[in-house]
Amino acid sequence: MSYLIVVAHPDDEVLGAGATIHKLSANKKEVHVCILSGLAEARQFRPETEKLQKDMNTSLELLGVKKIYTGAFPNIELNTVPHIKLVQFIEKAIIETNADTIFTHHPADLNNDHLHTSLACQAAVRLFQRREDVNPIKDFLYMEVPSATEWSLNKGMNTFEPNTFIEVGEESIDKKIEALSLYEGVMRDYPHPRSPEVIKGLAAYRGGQSGLQYAEAFESVFRRIV
Secondary structure (H helix, E strand, O other), X not given: OEEEEEEOOOOHHHHHHHHHHHHHHHOOOEEEEEEOEOOOOOOOOOOOHHHHHHHHHHHHHHXXXXXXXXXXXXXXXXXXXXXXXXXXXXXXXXXXXXXXXXEEEOOOOOOHHHHHHHHHHHHHHHHHHOOOOOOOOOEEEEEOOOOOOOOOOOOOOOOOOOOEEEEOXXXXXXXXXXXXXXXXXXXXXXXXXXXXXHHHHHHHHHHHHHOOOOEEEEEEEEEOOO
C-alpha cells in the first residue's frame, strides 16, 4: 500500500497525522506528503524561506516520509486559485506515488486553505474512475488539525466525527512532537492546542475512546473493499 497525506501548509501533515506517518514508515510502508502552499508566506513567526524548507525536510525525514510534493500556491488565498489547478496538482502526486490511501483536511475546518485543500482532494481521489492506469483508491480519510479542526464554527457543515482510530503508541506520539518542534515557530506553550501537553493529551483521549495505547483519529469518508 502507498499512503499520501494532502495538506495546505507545512506542519499540517505532522499536526494531523504525524504519529501515523511514523508508525507506517517504521513498518516499511511508503508514505508521501503533498503540500499545496509550501511557502506559507502569511504565517505568523515564519522563518526565512530557506529555513522553512530545511525545517520541513528535516521534520519529514525524521518521520520517514519517502517523498514531498511542494506547491507554491498562495497562503490563505487558495480560494483565489482555480479549483482545477489544485486538483491537477494533487492528481499528479496520486499518480506518481501510486497512492491508494489518502488523508486530507476535514472540510469544516476553520482554516479557509484547509477547506479548499479538502475540496480539491475530494475531486482528485476520483481520478481512477477517469483513467484506467491510475491505482484505485482504497480509503479516503479526513484528519483533525489541532487549533483549526476543533473550532468547527460553520454549523452549516458536518463537524469532524472520527470513526477510524490508529494506535500509534507513546513512541510515535513523541516523534510527532519532536517533528513539530523542528518547525520553527509552530509549537506553543500550554494550554494552546499546539503545545506538547495538548497534543499528547489528545492522543491519550483518542486512545481512551477506542481502547488503544495512544491513537490518532480520522474520519473515513470513502472506502472500497475488493
